[in-house]
Amino acid sequence: MTGLDPDNWDGLRALGHQMVDDMIDRLSTLRDRPVWQPMPDALRARLRTGLPHGPTPPEELYARFRELVEPYSTGNVHPGFMGWVHGGGTAVGMLSELLVGGLNANCGGRDHAPIEVEREIIRWAAEMCGFPDTTTGLLVTGSSMANMIAVITASRAVPNGLDMRAKGVGTRRLVGYAAATAHGCISRAFDLTGLGTDALRVIPVGADNRMILPELERAIAQDRAAGLEPFMVIGTAGTVDTGAIDDLNTLADIAARENIWFHVDGAFGALAMLSDALRPGLRGLERADSVAFDFHKWAQVQYDAGCILVRRPGAQAAAFAQSRAYLAREDRGLATNAPWYCDLGPDLSRGFRALKVWMTLGTYGADGMGDMVANCCAIARHLADRVEANPRLELLAPVTLNIVCFRIIAPVADLDHFNGEVVKDLHESGIAAPSTTVINGHKAIRAAIVNHRTTNADVDRMLDALLELADRRLTAG
Numbered sequence: 001m002t003g004l005d006p007d008n009w010d011g012l013r014a015l016g017h018q019m020v021d022d023m024i025d026r027l028s029t030l031r032d033r034p035v036w037q038p039m040p041d042a043l044r045a046r047l048r049t050g051l052p053h054g055p056t057p058p059e060e061l062y063a064r065f066r067e068l069v070e071p072y073s074t075g076n077v078h079p080g081f082m083g084w085v086h087g088g089g090t091a092v093g094m095l096s097e098l099l100v101g102g103l104n105a106n107c108g109g110r111d112h113a114p115i116e117v118e119r120e121i122i123r124w125a126a127e128m129c130g131f132p133d134t135t136t137g138l139l140v141t142g143s144s145m146a147n148m149i150a151v152i153t154a155s156r157a158v159p160n161g162l163d164m165r166a167k168g169v170g171t172r173r174l175v176g177y178a179a180a181t182a183h184g185c186i187s188r189a190f191d192l193t194g195l196g197t198d199a200l201r202v203i204p205v206g207a208d209n210r211m212i213l214p215e216l217e218r219a220i221a222q223d224r225a226a227g228l229e230p231f232m233v234i235g236t237a238g239t240v241d242t243g244a245i246d247d248l249n250t251l252a253d254i255a256a257r258e259n260i261w262f263h264v265d266g267a268f269g270a271l272a273m274l275s276d277a278l279r280p281g282l283r284g285l286e287r288a289d290s291v292a293f294d295f296h297k298w299a300q301v302q303y304d305a306g307c308i309l310v311r312r313p314g315a316q317a318a319a320f321a322q323s324r325a326y327l328a329r330e331d332r333g334l335a336t337n338a339p340w341y342c343d344l345g346p347d348l349s350r351g352f353r354a355l356k357v358w359m360t361l362g363t364y365g366a367d368g369m370g371d372m373v374a375n376c377c378a379i380a381r382h383l384a385d386r387v388e389a390n391p392r393l394e395l396l397a398p399v400t401l402n403i404v405c406f407r408i409i410a411p412v413a414d415l416d417h418f419n420g421e422v423v424k425d426l427h428e429s430g431i432a433a434p435s436t437t438v439i440n441g442h443k444a445i446r447a448a449i450v451n452h453r454t455t456n457a458d459v460d461r462m463l464d465a466l467l468e469l470a471d472r473r474l475t476a477g
């Protein structure tokens with residue numbers, strides 16, 4: 001055998017048709033199945049086959065997938081999934097992944113159409129965020145990586161910042177600022193880049209869960225007085241816990257006045273830029289130096305697809321580009337078409353993420369996406385109204401976008417424990433899957449309406465099931 005291609009293409013074609021049929025059937029009947037179910041230990045054990053030294057027909061592997069994998073997936077495609085912030089994906093996105101696999105393009109660089117598609121997606125993203133045509137950016141695994149690229153780019157953009165590429169952070173004492181509500185990946189970025197998590201100043205938030213701006217200004221002044229080098233402020237458009245949006249426009253003013261980089265983590269919230277009704281709430285995002293967000297969350301593109309945009313031309317390449325003989329750029333042939341994406345981030349080999357974004361946004365249109373995003377917020381409002389109308393329930397945070405944090409009030413000694421247990425009961429019921437968090441010291445049930453398939457009836461079903469499971473626990477207990 002000299003290659004891995006089949007000698008029976010027709011068999012593979014039939015298998016492919018079967019797979020597409022099965023997956024379309026699955027996606028068109030999601031409500032007939034549980035949101036999630038635990039994978040039995042006996043099935044987990046059957047996945048542990050060890051390195052397969054001999055061949056297995058793909059039909060046999062597909063049969064194992066159908067039995068061992070498909071029924072025990074995360075559940076975020078299901079309309080009852082409301083946990084964390086997970087996108088639902090679409091059938092069109094799924095089909096685009098088939099095309100991506102067929103081309104198997106490497107989007108690290110060189111002169112080919114998949115690079116042009118990614119460039120177009122970056123232009124679309126820039127337009128969505130109100131950024132200029134000269135914006136640079138790339139698609140990455142997710143907002144964790146996108147935020148890290150922003151931290152690296154911003155830290156290299158300070159005076160003599162490029163010296164750090166050779167000498168490391170050394171004796172420089174760079175400090176950045178983000179609210180206490182910022183996502184954990186921001187602190188992780190400070191950790192991984194060698195700036196250290198202590199170099200990220202945690203600014204407190206008010207009752208609206210937004211950064212207290214006078215506290216930010218005080219912290220910057222204090223750091224400057226101590227001889228430190230403030231380089232970056234990070235605002236969040238849609239915090240992970242409650243969906244709060246920092247006052248981005250005033251943050252932009254402060255960053256301009258202080259001459260520091262203004263970055264926005266808009267992991268899911270940036271998609272609200274596509275809705276005329278929601279866009280005013282994000283005013284100031286269009287003034288940022290960089291924005292990180294995900295296509296795989298609210299834009300419903302298949303995992304994984306994050307995006308980083310950088311306004312200042314050349315800043316991203318200055319922070320990441322390298323020259324190596326084996327990656328030389330030529331004047332014609334395949335090795336042209338600079339800049340290459342490997343110059344704008346840490347990855348050299350990169351998949352063709354752009355096609356699933358191109359097909360998904362193309363199919364539904366940016367306006368349709370904006371309507372879907374606004375609809376998720378309306379469903380969250382409906383849920384919040386039901387919570388507020390029910391004396392057995394307590395709303396724990398204001399609802400800005402699509403996230404509702406609440407808890408069940410019951411005559412028990414430990415409400416936090418009780419609420420946590422009822423959420424686990426709900427997961428195991430297969431009816432719905434919210435997650436939990438802690439708000440002002442209280443365990444909260446957290447429903448994030450991110451899936452385009454979720455309706456008011458789905459959140460009603462979730463809430464009714466929660467209350468019933470709570471009753472069951474109270475009568476049993």
Ligand SMILES: *Cc1c(COP(=O)(O)O)cnc(C)c1O
Nearest residue numbers: 142143144183238239240267294
């Ligand atoms: C999800 C999220 C992130 C992390 O994004 P990933 O795509 O999971 O890496 C960062 N910030 C916020 C506000 C998020 O919601």
